[in-house]
Amino acid sequence: MIISRILARKRIKAGIRPSFKAAWLPVAVDVVMISLLLAMLFLPAVSLSIVMGLTLFWRILLLMVLIYAPLQIVIIVSTIWAVRSRWEEKDTK
Numbered sequence: 072m073i074i075s076r077i078l079a080r081k082r083i084k085a086g087i088r089p090s091f092k093a094a095w096l097p098v099a100v101d102v103v104m105i106s107l108l109l110a111m112l113f114l115p116a117v118s119l120s121i122v123m124g125l126t127l128f129w130r131i132l133l134l135m136v137l138i139y140a141p142l143q144i145v146i147i148v149s150t151i152w153a154v155r156s157r158w159e160e161k162d163t164k
Contacts (some may be wrong), residue, residue, distance in 0.1 A: 075101050075149040079156035094157045098149040105145045109138050 072112040077096035082089055116137050 073101065074104075075152045079152035082156045088159060089156055092159070094153045098146075098153045099150045101145055102142075105142055109142055113138060 078097050079094075113134075116134060117130075121134050125133065
């Protein structure tokens with residue numbers, strides 16, 4: 072989300088339309104970075120839910136909020152910026 076947004080904004084401002092690889096490689100880097108960060112957060116989150124004695128429903132909800140939702144947000148926002156950087160306006164007649 073960070074790398075793809077920064078590069079896309081620079082490209083849009085400069086009027087450069089990147090290739091498919093150039094647009095989507097930053098998305099892949101963003102996904103890998105957030106995945107590694109969330110992987111490090113996974114075991115502490117599970118341990119916390121066990122220590123707190125949460126039921127299965129609340130444990131799943133906690134993990135969805137801490138792990139799944141941030142990952143999906145980063146993927147969606149990075150994808151939007153990759154598409155924006157490759158967008159080509161069609162002339163209307």
